[in-house]
Amino acid sequence: MNLPPDEFVTVSEDRELAFLQACFEHVGVGADHATVMARLLTNSDLRGVRSHGIAWAPGYCRKFNEGDLNTTPDIRVVHENPTTVIVDGDGFLGYVPTTMATEAAIAKAKQVGVGLGLVRHIGHNGAAGHYTRVCRDAGCIGFAVQGFRGDGERRHQDPKPPATYTGFPPMSFSIPARNEPAVVLDMVAHVVSGYNEPEFADLPERIPATFFKAMGLVATANLLGGALTGFTQNEADEIARRFPGATMGGMVLAIDIASVVPEQVFGAEVDRYIRAVCESFAPMPGQDEVVMPGHMEERILAQHKSTGIRFGDREQQAAQQMHDDWGVPLPWDEERK
CATH class of the missing domain: 3.30.1370.60 (Malate/L-lactate/L-sulpholactate dehydrogenase, NADPH binding domain)
Incomplete structure (x- = not known):
């Protein structure tokens, strides 16, 4: 099951969207396609579906960068x-x-x-x-x-x-x-x-x-x-x-x-x-x-829209990996950690 993290930093929806967009564009994905991908991954995190959110993005970027997936x-x-x-x-x-x-x-x-x-x-x-x-x-x-x-x-x-x-x-x-x-x-x-x-x-x-x-x-x-x-x-x-x-x-x-x-x-x-x-x-x-089924996700969505998305270790590690790989600024303020 997708359980909320006990310890986390909060990330706004807009900052996660911008971060993912920048990462995908950095490895050669066109802006329009990057926008769709960033939107859907962020939607998963907004709903608390941590198994299918930003945690997938480092692997996607690596596959694009290595040519396993077509960027154009x-x-x-x-x-x-x-x-x-x-x-x-x-x-x-x-x-x-x-x-x-x-x-x-x-x-x-x-x-x-x-x-x-x-x-x-x-x-x-x-x-x-x-x-x-x-x-x-x-x-x-x-x-x-x-x-x-x-x-x-x-x-x-x-x-x-x-x-x-x-x-x-x-x-x-x-x-x-x-x-x-x-x-x-x-x-x-x-x-x-x-x-x-x-x-x-x-x-x-x-x-x-x-x-x-x-x-x-x-x-x-x-x-x-x-x-x-x-x-x-x-x-x-x-x-x-x-x-x-x-x-x-x-x-x-x-x-x-x-x-x-x-x-x-x-x-x-x-x-x-x-x-x-x-x-x-x-x-x-x-x-x-x-x-x-689906109702808890709606509650978490409303909470995350209001207070920010909870990034636990899994999400933070994924973002940190892409920051290290591509130099995209992290989507949270370091002093808030």
């Missing part, structure tokens, strides 16, 4: 019909191409009810919830996954690894409400991924059905976010040779609620369901209240 991509639509668009990321990180595919999927959903955006030949595109939240804001239900080329291949390993952990692709659903915050499930498709440790070695025997279902979710994410994008076609080998950090794909599905049922009718039932669950059930062990 020709991101373009390569296929389109009334319901579907496929975007070729041309070796770039997935953030910009997936944002383009998401916006296109929403536009198609507004026309025909459902829109599908696919991307291929990309690097990591971050938390899948970035893209389902864009759907949410447009009055659409969103579903997003990412797939990894060659994932699932372990035949070279001896002994064979157990089938309990077959991969960790991102997955997200977003369901808008009317007055309550949306339900946003933003997760690794392997729902028990955090338990791949020796002290939990007996879990597969105790709850085998959980691991079997997790295997199915991982397969769903990889195949819809990979195979469906066409990222194994002939040109993929050449792109992977030139940009080995871009062997991934992604999918975003948008469903326009108003095309199916009046938004106020749908939203009222989502509100009712949220309140019923939160008020009818006892909290989980260790929790003080029942909170739906």
